[in-house]
Amino acid sequence: MGKKTNITIDFMRKEDIDQVMSIEQASFSMPWSRNLFLSEFRSPGISTLMVALADGPVRTVGGYIVIWLVEDEMHILNLAVTPSLRRQGIARKLVLAAIKRADQKGAKRAFLEVRASNAVAQKLYLDLGFTGTSLRRDYYDAPVEDAVIMALEKDAFEVQSRTAE
Numbered sequence: 001m002g003k004k005t006n007i008t009i010d011f012m013r014k015e016d017i018d019q020v021m022s023i024e025q026a027s028f029s030m031p032w033s034r035n036l037f038l039s040e041f042r043s044p045g046i047s048t049l050m051v052a053l054a055d056g057p058v059r060t061v062g063g064y065i066v067i068w069l070v071e072d073e074m075h076i077l078n079l080a081v082t083p084s085l086r087r088q089g090i091a092r093k094l095v096l097a098a099i100k101r102a103d104q105k106g107a108k109r110a111f112l113e114v115r116a117s118n119a120v121a122q123k124l125y126l127d128l129g130f131t132g133t134s135l136r137r138d139y140y141d142a143p144v145e146d147a148v149i150m151a152l153e154k155d156a157f158e159v160q161s162r163t164a165e
């Protein structure tokens with residue numbers, strides 16, 4: 001096992017966007033545009049953007065999560081970790097921090113869509129207590145693919161909120 005990077009979770013800042021964009025482009029076949037990230041900053045009542053910062057003298061983004069809070073539901077819109085820092089628990093920390101934040105704001109459950117072929121992400125979410133609820137046919141482009149809708153229901157949501165550091 002390699003050495004684990006020390007990680008701190010913080011709110012994303014506009015100055016983080018260059019680093020976020022390079023992780024986004026390394027992670028997805030249909031990456032979000034810079035404008036899409038920037039538009040999330042304009043809806044602070046709904047949108048929360050968090051980053052995982054790697055220890056060091058300069059602010060280094062190792063991963064990020066974007067969530068929406070709609071009534072009592074948290075929706076995970078985006079999650080990625082820089083390829084060289086994967087498999088160190090960073091995504092898990094980001095999801096737990098987002099759940100805790102959403103809980104503090106009144107959320108009771110969480111939802112997300114994930115590509116049917118993305119077994120790695122599905123395993124991450126299953127380990128956190130999410131369950132697959134349904135399929136959304138041909139939801140994604142490039143390549144066209146179904147989305148699996150996953151949910152973290154009330155009891156598991158509360159447990160995971162208490163698990164976050």
Ligand SMILES: CC(C)(COP(=O)(O)OP(=O)(O)OC[C@H]1O[C@@H](n2cnc3c(N)ncnc32)[C@H](O)[C@@H]1OP(=O)(O)O)[C@@H](O)C(=O)NCCC(=O)NCCS
Nearest residue numbers: 027079080081086087088089090091092114120121123124
């Ligand atoms: C999915 C992703 C965010 C996971 O990030 P990560 O920081 O490597 O994940 P973690 O280290 O927190 O892993 C947590 C758990 O997820 C599962 N997991 C993560 N990577 C895995 C892999 N390569 N193979 C199998 N399971 C994996 C494991 O259950 C892991 O727990 P374990 O290490 O104790 O076995 C990352 O691979 C990524 O950025 N992928 C591209 C973008 C993406 O698919 N985002 C999700 C969109 S819904």
